[in-house]
Amino acid sequence: MAVIKIENVVASTSLGGELDLQAIALALDGAEYEPEQFPGLIYRLKEPKTATLLFRSGKVVCTGAKSLEQVKTAISKVAKQIEAAGIVIKGEPKIEVQNIVASSDLGAKINLNAIAISLGLEKVEYEPEQFPGLVYRLDVPKVVVLLFGSGKLVCTGARKPEDVEAAVDKITEELKAAGLLK
Amino acid sequence: MAVIKIENVVASTSLGGELDLQAIALALDGAEYEPEQFPGLIYRLKEPKTATLLFRSGKVVCTGAKSLEQVKTAISKVAKQIEAAGIVIKGEPKIEVQNIVASSDLGAKINLNAIAISLGLEKVEYEPEQFPGLVYRLDVPKVVVLLFGSGKLVCTGARKPEDVEAAVDKITEELKAAGLLK
DNA sequence: CCGGTATTTAAATGGGTATTAAAATAGGTT
DNA sequence: AACCTATTTTAATACCCATTTAAATACCGG
Numbered sequence: 001m002a003v004i005k006i007e008n009v010v011a012s013t014s015l016g017g018e019l020d021l022q023a024i025a026l027a028l029d030g031a032e033y034e035p036e037q038f039p040g041l042i043y044r045l046k047e048p049k050t051a052t053l054l055f056r057s058g059k060v061v062c063t064g065a066k067s068l069e070q071v072k073t074a075i076s077k078v079a080k081q082i083e084a085a086g087i088v089i090k091g092e093p094k095i096e097v098q099n100i101v102a103s104s105d106l107g108a109k110i111n112l113n114a115i116a117i118s119l120g121l122e123k124v125e126y127e128p129e130q131f132p133g134l135v136y137r138l139d140v141p142k143v144v145v146l147l148f149g150s151g152k153l154v155c156t157g158a159r160k161p162e163d164v165e166a167a168v169d170k171i172t173e174e175l176k177a178a179g180l181l182k
Numbered sequence: 183m184a185v186i187k188i189e190n191v192v193a194s195t196s197l198g199g200e201l202d203l204q205a206i207a208l209a210l211d212g213a214e215y216e217p218e219q220f221p222g223l224i225y226r227l228k229e230p231k232t233a234t235l236l237f238r239s240g241k242v243v244c245t246g247a248k249s250l251e252q253v254k255t256a257i258s259k260v261a262k263q264i265e266a267a268g269i270v271i272k273g274e275p276k277i278e279v280q281n282i283v284a285s286s287d288l289g290a291k292i293n294l295n296a297i298a299i300s301l302g303l304e305k306v307e308y309e310p311e312q313f314p315g316l317v318y319r320l321d322v323p324k325v326v327v328l329l330f331g332s333g334k335l336v337c338t339g340a341r342k343p344e345d346v347e348a349a350v351d352k353i354t355e356e357l358k359a360a361g362l363l364k
Numbered sequence: 365c366c367g368g369t370a371t372t373t374a375a376a377t378g379g380g381t382a383t384t385a386a387a388a389t390a391g392g393t394t
Numbered sequence: 395a396a397c398c399t400a401t402t403t404t405a406a407t408a409c410c411c412a413t414t415t416a417a418a419t420a421c422c423g424g
Contacts, residue, residue, distance in 0.1 A: 281386035
């Protein structure tokens with residue numbers, strides 16, 4: 001079984017009501033808010049190391065966490081800091097994981113040109129001049145895997161850690177069956 | 183019967199004689215006049231929210247009104263302001279509605295691809311890559327209707343509110359007869 | 365050798381593109 | 395002479411861009 005490392009979890013939620021981003025920008029140290037560049041306010045935490053995007057609607061996006069636990073901690077901290085600044089927010093609704101990015105290693109070098117041909121052109125994109133990785137789109141689980149010649153890979157688009165596990169298992173099986181791995 | 187909302191009325195008239203647009207540009211606060219960009223002077227009213235175009239010939243175009251009533255009010259206000267600035271104008275001739283833009287809702291989602299085929303290619307244009315709406319040109323009344331997948335529509339080119347009503351009724355009937363609505 | 369390019373994913377939200385009709389008029393191109 | 399551009403307004407909606415995060419790795423310039 002390949003070791004899988006979750007590298008980034010993107011999640012969204014809502015603080016319940018409208019937010020005065022201008023006021024929050026002044027209250028939170030280090031907050032970045034340039035509405036003509038991007039409508040969201042960007043606020044980074046050192047621990048857990050994350051970047052949270054706050055929107056006028058009260059919707060929130062948290063990126064950079066390594067687990068759902070870190071996402072919860074980060075959003076709680078940000079909410080607490082906003083309230084400490086005297087800005088009222090309602091209780092936070094459920095947090096939805098929108099994307100999980102993970103990395104793994106197949107354990108051996110692989111031939112991307114051979115893989116591109118055997119996996120079929122419909123689900124594979126491989127243009128080494130443009131990007132060194134081979135892009136492989138799986139339907140089940142619905143994720144995208146970037147395969148590299150080193151045997152290392154990146155899985156993105158997953159909503160649950162199990163999706164990553166399933167994708168890596170599936171690819172490992174397919175490559176072994178085609179004699180392209182091991 | 184579908185609810186129809188008139189969104190924009192474009193009308194034209196004449197103030198009777200030649201106008202010194204340069205002088206009017208100075209007299210009317212907020213007036214925009216850049217002859218090398220466009221020959222007309224642009225003047226906006228907050229109430230009714232409209233944009234009136236004044237030309238050297240004395241011809242006038244009023245856009246943005248939601249009714250013929252608003253068009254009359256807007257043109258009267260503009261004429262009064264010009265006269266208040268000491269610029270003489272003759273009595274205004276009749277106002278002609280040139281275009282009415284309206285929106286409505288068929289009440290249910292529709293399949294634009296199926297509609298494009300059944301209504302016939304001569305009067306229909308549908309290129310979702312270019313624009314999400316289907317363009318349907320009616321001969322009677324002579325208007326153009328933009329149909330969207332949501333069932334909402336935009337009718338433009340009408341000269342009377344009754345044209346909009348007739349067009350929406352006609353389209354509703356055609357789609358129902360073809361089993362593409364309801 | 366370091367930083368930046370390239371790619372993929374997802375959410376949030378503004379702004380922009382696209383289309384349609386109509387009038388007015390001054391300029392340019394066939 | 396007949397078009398075309400310019401501008402104003404307005405709805406509908408799908409797409410684009412903007413930003414944030416992270417990994418993998420080949421290539422670029424300084």
